[in-house]
Amino acid sequence: MVTDPVPLQLAAEIFPNGISRYAVGGLLVGLGTVVIYLGTGIPAGASTFLESTLSYVSGQSRFQQYVSSRDWRVVFTLGIILGGLAFAATIQSGVITTSLYQPGTTGELYEIGGVTLWSTEVQAWRLLVGGVFVGIGTRIGKGCTSGHGVCGVGSASKTSLVGVVTFLAVAIATAQVVAALGVGP
Amino acid sequence: MSRNRHPLFMPVIFVGGLIFGFGLGFSQMARPEVVLNFLQFEDFGLLFVMFGAAIVSGIAFAVMPRIRDSAPLTGNRYERRLKPFDRNVLIGGAIFGVGWGLSGICPGAAYASLGVGNVTILWALAGMFLGAYLQGRWRSRAASTDTVAAGAD
Numbered sequence: 001m002v003t004d005p006v007p008l009q010l011a012a013e014i015f016p017n018g019i020s021r022y023a024v025g026g027l028l029v030g031l032g033t034v035v036i037y038l039g040t041g042i043p044a045g046a047s048t049f050l051e052s053t054l055s056y057v058s059g060q061s062r063f064q065q066y067v068s069s070r071d072w073r074v075v076f077t078l079g080i081i082l083g084g085l086a087f088a089a090t091i092q093s094g095v096i097t098t099s100l101y102q103p104g105t106t107g108e109l110y111e112i113g114g115v116t117l118w119s120t121e122v123q124a125w126r127l128l129v130g131g132v133f134v135g136i137g138t139r140i141g142k143g144c145t146s147g148h149g150v151c152g153v154g155s156a157s158k159t160s161l162v163g164v165v166t167f168l169a170v171a172i173a174t175a176q177v178v179a180a181l182g183v184g185p
Numbered sequence: 186m187s188r189n190r191h192p193l194f195m196p197v198i199f200v201g202g203l204i205f206g207f208g209l210g211f212s213q214m215a216r217p218e219v220v221l222n223f224l225q226f227e228d229f230g231l232l233f234v235m236f237g238a239a240i241v242s243g244i245a246f247a248v249m250p251r252i253r254d255s256a257p258l259t260g261n262r263y264e265r266r267l268k269p270f271d272r273n274v275l276i277g278g279a280i281f282g283v284g285w286g287l288s289g290i291c292p293g294a295a296y297a298s299l300g301v302g303n304v305t306i307l308w309a310l311a312g313m314f315l316g317a318y319l320q321g322r323w324r325s326r327a328a329s330t331d332t333v334a335a336g337a338d
Contacts, residue, residue, distance in 0.1 A: 015228065015229060026235065029234065042256075046296065072195060080205055083207040087297075136317070137280030140280060146292070154238075154240070171285040173282075
């Protein structure tokens with residue numbers, strides 16, 4: 001019997017789905033940020049879209065400060081959605097296969113018009129309540145996983161590093177408590 | 186800035202968003218389950234996504250200001266993303282952490298999740314807009330009572 005050397009066993013344990021899909025995906029997320037930055041000088045984050053879009057329907061002063069950027073933020077978000085769809089129509093559908101991608105077994109796959117789509121099994125109340133906290137928290141805390149986590153950390157910003165450590169630590173604690181309470185998925 | 190935008194401004198934003206969203210799909214961050222697995226220490230792959238992306242963008246943030254003064258499509262100066270630190274970064278970060286840990290969803294990944302077919306994510310998006318609206322209302326009110334002297338109404 002051939003056993004993997006210890007480091008490989010350890011890697012298989014903490015990375016049960018390998019690392020390539022994460023690393024390649026992360027490089028692409030960074031590349032998307034870079035394309036926008038090179039062209040426009042804007043280090044784009046995803047959460048300001050929430051407030052800037054609310055400026056279309058609410059006159060609150062807090063939202064009106066984003067009027068000048070709200071149109072491109074809509075375009076950015078539309079790009080992200082369609083980027084997800086492009087991924088679904090190619091790799092998720094198996095039209096393009098690559099050894100760098102491991103599909104995993106979470107959630108449910110379904111098909112519409114030859115495109116393999118994916119849907120979560122995480123309960124609706126968790127998404128809704130969690131979403132409210134995310135909406136409040138990212139706006140008070142000046143950024144989210146892309147604003148602080150990608151652009152801020154990429155800028156070696158101390159504020160963003162503190163922000164990332166804070167939300168990462170609290171999220172880990174929250175998820176552990178929720179799991180310990182037996183809530184799932 | 187919005188008046189005389191370069192004709193390529195919006196296309197570049199859109200293409201950047203496309204690559205960004207494709208990457209979120211590929212990395213499985215558009216799946217709340219995978220994020221929750223990370224937070225429960227079952228799969229540490231998320232670290233590669235966040236730091237991989239930060240390294241790539243970090244190279245651009247470090248190099249571009251040395252090569253050029255301003256971006257071709259906007260004339261904006263190439264600067265790093267530096268936000269002032271205050272208590273809100275901790276408070277907001279902690280609130281965001283509760284939401285992220287409960288749902289496994291953050292804003293960018295939620296948009297991409299809709300794209301990969303996860304219609305259920307509309308619950309999270311509704312929640313995010315509601316949360317952003319609540320805090321915006323509260324802050325607008327706090328700001329107006331700060332600037333307009335007490336007893337204005």
